[in-house]
Every structure is written in C-alpha cells, then in structure tokens.
Amino acid sequence: MKITFATISKRPKADVVVVPCYKDKKISDPKIKEAVATALLDFKAKLGQCMLVYADVPEERILLLGLGEKDESCPRTAFAAACKKIRCLELKSVNLCVDHVNPDQAVSGFCLANYAFEQLKSKKEAVLVESIAVIGAKKSVEKACAQEVKIAEGVNFARDLVHGNADDVTPQYLAKVAQELGKHPKVKTQVFDKKRIEKEKMGLILAVNRGSFRDPHLLIVSYRGAPSKKDHTVIVGKGITYDTGGLNLKPTGSMEEMKTDMGGSAVALGMIKTAILTGLKANITAVVPTTENSIGSRSYKPGDVYTSYAGKTVEIFNTDAEGRLVLADAMAYAVKHLKPTRMIDFATLTGAIVISLGEERSGLFSNDDKLAKALYQAGEESGDKVWRLPLDKKYRELLNSNIADIKNCAKRQAGSITAAKFLEEFVGDVPWAHIDIAGTAYLDNPCGVHSTQATGAGIRLLTEYFNKHA
Structure with missing residues (x-):
C-alpha cells in the first residue's frame, strides 16, 4: 500500500477522508466541522464507531471515526475499524486525518486491517485499500508512519x-x-x-x-x-x-x-x-x-x-x-x-x-x-x-x-x-x-x-x- 503525507488544505484526491474524534466531538478543520455538524448530533464517538457522511468536500465522503474517551482511546483498534468499513464500501484511496491521535498507531491499525487471504479461493472478492495520505502528521513522525506500512507487510x-x-x-x-x-x-x-x-x-x-x-x-x-x-x-x-x-x-x-x-x-x-x-x-x-x-x-x-x-x-x-x-x-x-x-x-x-x-x-x-x-x-x-x-x-x-x-x-x-x-x-x-x-x-x-x-x-x-x- 502506498503512503504519502499532506496538510488538510493540500490533501490529494481520494475516495474518502477519515475524520477521528473523541467523545468531545472536537474537529479541527472548520470546513469539515461544518459539513458534519448535523451528523455529529447522532454520532456517539464510541471507540471504533464509523459514520459515513456525504458532503461538499473534495472526497465527497467523510467517514467519522469514534475514538472513545481520551484516557482510554486505542487508535490502532479505531483505525482498523475504519479500514474495514472502507473496504466494505469498496473504496481504494483514503485521506487519514491524524491531528488528534498518535499518527503511527493510526497508520498501524489501518494497515494491519488492510489484509485478505484469498489464495485458496476460486474467486477473489476482497477489496483492499491501495493508497493512504496521512493528513496533519508532523514531519518528525513521517518516517515512523512509513515504517508501520512495512511492519504490516512483515506481519x-x-x-x-x-x-x-x-x-x-x-x-x-x-x-x-x-x-x-x-x-x-x-x-x-x-x-x-x-x-x-x-x-x-x-x-x-x-x-x-x-x-x-x-x-x-x-x-x-x-x-x-x-x-x-x-x-x-x-x-x-x-x-x-x-x-x-x-x-x-x-x-x-x-x-x-x-x-x-x-x-x-x-x-x-x-x-x-x-x-x-x-x-x-x-x-x-x-x-x-x-x-x-x-x-x-x-x-x-x-x-x-x-x-x-x-x-x-x-x-x-x-x-x-x-x-x-x-x-x-x-x-x-x-x-x-x-x-x-x-x-x-x-x-x-x-x-x-x-x-x-x-x-x-x-x-x-x-x-x-x-x-x-x-x-x-x-x-x-x-x-x-x-x-x-x-x-x-x-x-x-x-x-x-x-x-x-x-x-x-x-x-x-x-x-x-x-x-x-x-x-x-x-x-x-x-x-x-x-x-x-x-x-x-x-x-x-x-x-x-x-x-x-x-x-x-x-x-x-x-x-x-x-x-x-x-
């Protein structure tokens, strides 16, 4: 899987943007916050909860991702849930917002869930995500995020x-x-x-x-x-x-x-x-x-x-x-x-x-x-x-x-x-x-x-x- 890095304002084209939030429902980007304002009323932000919102954003789709309470959050589990949801939707390019979480853990969870074993099946049905752009990560953690993709390959x-x-x-x-x-x-x-x-x-x-x-x-x-x-x-x-x-x-x-x-x-x-x-x-x-x-x-x-x-x-x-x-x-x-x-x-x-x-x-x-x-x-x-x-x-x-x-x-x-x-x-x-x-x-x-x-x-x-x- 290809991995790149970008800011929220210069993010690449993608099928969906993943926006994580804790139970306080704080979202940094004002445009995305406005686009999901109504959806947030029903979104509980429980750990791993996913809600798809169609909105006027470049990706056309926003996937709200629950992180639970800040003191008990597990980014790997949450972003793995996001990956599974996106795969069910058969989407192949993803922008991952990570400004509220540990970026390398987020990438780790997403990549670990992006796996299928179909070598023994007569018909291949699984859809895998082909590329992710990590949005909002500091330069200092980009190498660690890229390493997580390779670790997942070893797994x-x-x-x-x-x-x-x-x-x-x-x-x-x-x-x-x-x-x-x-x-x-x-x-x-x-x-x-x-x-x-x-x-x-x-x-x-x-x-x-x-x-x-x-x-x-x-x-x-x-x-x-x-x-x-x-x-x-x-x-x-x-x-x-x-x-x-x-x-x-x-x-x-x-x-x-x-x-x-x-x-x-x-x-x-x-x-x-x-x-x-x-x-x-x-x-x-x-x-x-x-x-x-x-x-x-x-x-x-x-x-x-x-x-x-x-x-x-x-x-x-x-x-x-x-x-x-x-x-x-x-x-x-x-x-x-x-x-x-x-x-x-x-x-x-x-x-x-x-x-x-x-x-x-x-x-x-x-x-x-x-x-x-x-x-x-x-x-x-x-x-x-x-x-x-x-x-x-x-x-x-x-x-x-x-x-x-x-x-x-x-x-x-x-x-x-x-x-x-x-x-x-x-x-x-x-x-x-x-x-x-x-x-x-x-x-x-x-x-x-x-x-x-x-x-x-x-x-x-x-x-x-x-x-x-x-």
Missing part, C-alpha cells in the same frame, strides 16, 4: 504462512522461504537436511519426525543489520507444519486448525522479513526446527526414551507434546554454536495458555527479569501484548522421570508453565524468554486489527523490542 508475510495448506507449507517449503530470504545481502541462510540432523544427533527432532514421510529440516537464517555490534538475538520458532498429536491422537474438533502449529516459525522467518523491509539495526538469527507430527508405523511412542542434542534423555509422556521437543534441540544447538546475547522462542505450544489468557495476550516466561520487562513494555507499546507467568523451581518436579533425565510433559496442572520449564532445561545461562502464542497466533474469529484468523502475533512485539533495545 502479512507471517499471516500468509499460517493460512497456507499443510500440504503446501511443508518443511521443504519453509526451507525454500528461508533460502529466498537468504538472497538479501544482509542475510545468510543454512538449511540442515535429515542427514545433517542425524549427524548432529538431534534425537528429539528425529523422534517427532518418525511418523512422517516428509523429512525434517533445521533452518538457520541470520540477519546482520548492525555488523559492528556484538549484540545478537536468536529467535527460535516452532515449525510443526501439521500436528496430528502422533500416537496420542488429537480428537475431532482439536485437529482442524493444526496446520497453524507452525505459527512460531512464521514469527521467526517473518521477523527476518520485517528486518529486511524496515532496515532494522540489529543482529538477529532465526532458528526453525520444522517437521510434521504424523502417524505412521515408525511413529515415536509414549513411554520410550530419546536422547536430545544436549545429551539429556527424555521420556515421552505424550506424543502431542512434540513442539517442546523440536525446540529443545534447536535451542541447545543455538546456545552452543550461535552464542546469542539472548534467545527468544515463539511457539503455539499449549492449550493451557489459551485457558489462562485467551486470545488477548501471549504467555511470557523468562529466566531474566530485564528481558521480560523489556518484552512486556514492547507489547504494551505495539499492541502485541504479553503477560508474564511464573517459572518457580517447584514446577520442575512435575517433569521428573523414573527412567530418564526428564519427561516431555506433566499431567494437566500448570500445563503452560511445565512446558516452559522443560524448555528452560536447554537454554543454559543465556537470557531467555519463551512466548506461547497458542491463543494469539490464530483467532476463532477475526477482531480488532485483524481481518482474518491468522494474526502474525509476535512480529510487532519483536520489532518494537529491537527498535528500543537493539
């Missing part, structure tokens, strides 16, 4: 991956995506095939892969946006391209969305894409262990013990707790060979986090208070929110095994916490955060800034974090 990159068919978005496809990213001059890509994974003795990735006819991969994609700096963040993303649950088979009603179980890999690869688009001044390596968790005559079995890359032995208590297994090998490899300053993993890991936090926030676990605080603040600023949960040592006892070093999961209680405790075994002394996006990566119904079920959760969070702390 959409991740959304596309999550929406794709499981038979299309395979480990081999993700490897091609990684290789394509590697064509950028600041990016280097390594793809480990099954033979290399066997050579490295990544026993947990190989165990999960046993039931699938498709080989696993480990993808390592390094972006160097600040080559003079030693600071280096590793992002590990769970890449289970389809999860049947293995021999602990998922029931009907729990498997239909399991093509989205690679949401963590979409974050990791999507962050590299976003870094390229925005020219991010940071050093980032995405590490993606990817395989299917399928059923076959060679499927790994509950009760058996497998040896991890780190050397720890793991008793399989449940084959549907496979994500933490592939992450464990990837994280242990990253700690040993990539020497990260910090490591952040993203995974659609547990149903328990959905029970705890729903779809509003991702679960945050960390062994480092400074990192956890920075990620929390980045979530609040970006709208890609997280909530920290505990990692008390006592929870580790729930993973004790009589025949191995550790079990891959515990019983039902504290499910998201014990999953994080399992991962903690493989991070060594590296400052680490685990972000469980099981509730936020793919929604039951589109809402807020999202026009589809896939959200790209994690991209905005990380971008904000790197912009503030890289």
Whole structure:
C-alpha cells in the first residue's frame, strides 16, 4: 500500500477522508466541522464507531471515526475499524486525518486491517485499500508512519504462512522461504537436511519426525543489520507444519486448525522479513526446527526414551507434546554454536495458555527479569501484548522421570508453565524468554486489527523490542 503525507488544505484526491474524534466531538478543520455538524448530533464517538457522511468536500465522503474517551482511546483498534468499513464500501484511496491521535498507531491499525487471504479461493472478492495520505502528521513522525506500512507487510508475510495448506507449507517449503530470504545481502541462510540432523544427533527432532514421510529440516537464517555490534538475538520458532498429536491422537474438533502449529516459525522467518523491509539495526538469527507430527508405523511412542542434542534423555509422556521437543534441540544447538546475547522462542505450544489468557495476550516466561520487562513494555507499546507467568523451581518436579533425565510433559496442572520449564532445561545461562502464542497466533474469529484468523502475533512485539533495545 502506498503512503504519502499532506496538510488538510493540500490533501490529494481520494475516495474518502477519515475524520477521528473523541467523545468531545472536537474537529479541527472548520470546513469539515461544518459539513458534519448535523451528523455529529447522532454520532456517539464510541471507540471504533464509523459514520459515513456525504458532503461538499473534495472526497465527497467523510467517514467519522469514534475514538472513545481520551484516557482510554486505542487508535490502532479505531483505525482498523475504519479500514474495514472502507473496504466494505469498496473504496481504494483514503485521506487519514491524524491531528488528534498518535499518527503511527493510526497508520498501524489501518494497515494491519488492510489484509485478505484469498489464495485458496476460486474467486477473489476482497477489496483492499491501495493508497493512504496521512493528513496533519508532523514531519518528525513521517518516517515512523512509513515504517508501520512495512511492519504490516512483515506481519502479512507471517499471516500468509499460517493460512497456507499443510500440504503446501511443508518443511521443504519453509526451507525454500528461508533460502529466498537468504538472497538479501544482509542475510545468510543454512538449511540442515535429515542427514545433517542425524549427524548432529538431534534425537528429539528425529523422534517427532518418525511418523512422517516428509523429512525434517533445521533452518538457520541470520540477519546482520548492525555488523559492528556484538549484540545478537536468536529467535527460535516452532515449525510443526501439521500436528496430528502422533500416537496420542488429537480428537475431532482439536485437529482442524493444526496446520497453524507452525505459527512460531512464521514469527521467526517473518521477523527476518520485517528486518529486511524496515532496515532494522540489529543482529538477529532465526532458528526453525520444522517437521510434521504424523502417524505412521515408525511413529515415536509414549513411554520410550530419546536422547536430545544436549545429551539429556527424555521420556515421552505424550506424543502431542512434540513442539517442546523440536525446540529443545534447536535451542541447545543455538546456545552452543550461535552464542546469542539472548534467545527468544515463539511457539503455539499449549492449550493451557489459551485457558489462562485467551486470545488477548501471549504467555511470557523468562529466566531474566530485564528481558521480560523489556518484552512486556514492547507489547504494551505495539499492541502485541504479553503477560508474564511464573517459572518457580517447584514446577520442575512435575517433569521428573523414573527412567530418564526428564519427561516431555506433566499431567494437566500448570500445563503452560511445565512446558516452559522443560524448555528452560536447554537454554543454559543465556537470557531467555519463551512466548506461547497458542491463543494469539490464530483467532476463532477475526477482531480488532485483524481481518482474518491468522494474526502474525509476535512480529510487532519483536520489532518494537529491537527498535528500543537493539
């Protein structure tokens, strides 16, 4: 989507002008204020409320946009609502007035809602806005607004991956995506095939892969946006391209969305894409262990013990707790060979986090208070929110095994916490955060800034974090 900047008096031709106002209904431009005076009598200005007014203005259409009360306003949500309304009207060029709001948040919300996934439909019906002119923004924020368009493009990159068919978005496809990213001059890509994974003795990735006819991969994609700096963040993303649950088979009603179980890999690869688009001044390596968790005559079995890359032995208590297994090998490899300053993993890991936090926030676990605080603040600023949960040592006892070093999961209680405790075994002394996006990566119904079920959760969070702390 094209973005330009203008003043209210020199704004370009467009199909509609969006005029936001709080409940006090103050409008700066006198001509627009006069044009909507009658409409304002019935306009409540509730957050996200839209009212279309035909008027004697260059655009011919004014879209009044409610911002609610000033102390509780959320420009992203409001401008996303405006975008959805405009798309329903099939209008393609928009003037956005932002003199009363945070301009980059307004642009962010609008751009995030300007998305559709129709690659699997026989008839393309969605209408997208093609251009926006930001009206009334100060010169100092124009760059930030333009960056929001690029960040939304990175989010959409991740959304596309999550929406794709499981038979299309395979480990081999993700490897091609990684290789394509590697064509950028600041990016280097390594793809480990099954033979290399066997050579490295990544026993947990190989165990999960046993039931699938498709080989696993480990993808390592390094972006160097600040080559003079030693600071280096590793992002590990769970890449289970389809999860049947293995021999602990998922029931009907729990498997239909399991093509989205690679949401963590979409974050990791999507962050590299976003870094390229925005020219991010940071050093980032995405590490993606990817395989299917399928059923076959060679499927790994509950009760058996497998040896991890780190050397720890793991008793399989449940084959549907496979994500933490592939992450464990990837994280242990990253700690040993990539020497990260910090490591952040993203995974659609547990149903328990959905029970705890729903779809509003991702679960945050960390062994480092400074990192956890920075990620929390980045979530609040970006709208890609997280909530920290505990990692008390006592929870580790729930993973004790009589025949191995550790079990891959515990019983039902504290499910998201014990999953994080399992991962903690493989991070060594590296400052680490685990972000469980099981509730936020793919929604039951589109809402807020999202026009589809896939959200790209994690991209905005990380971008904000790197912009503030890289």
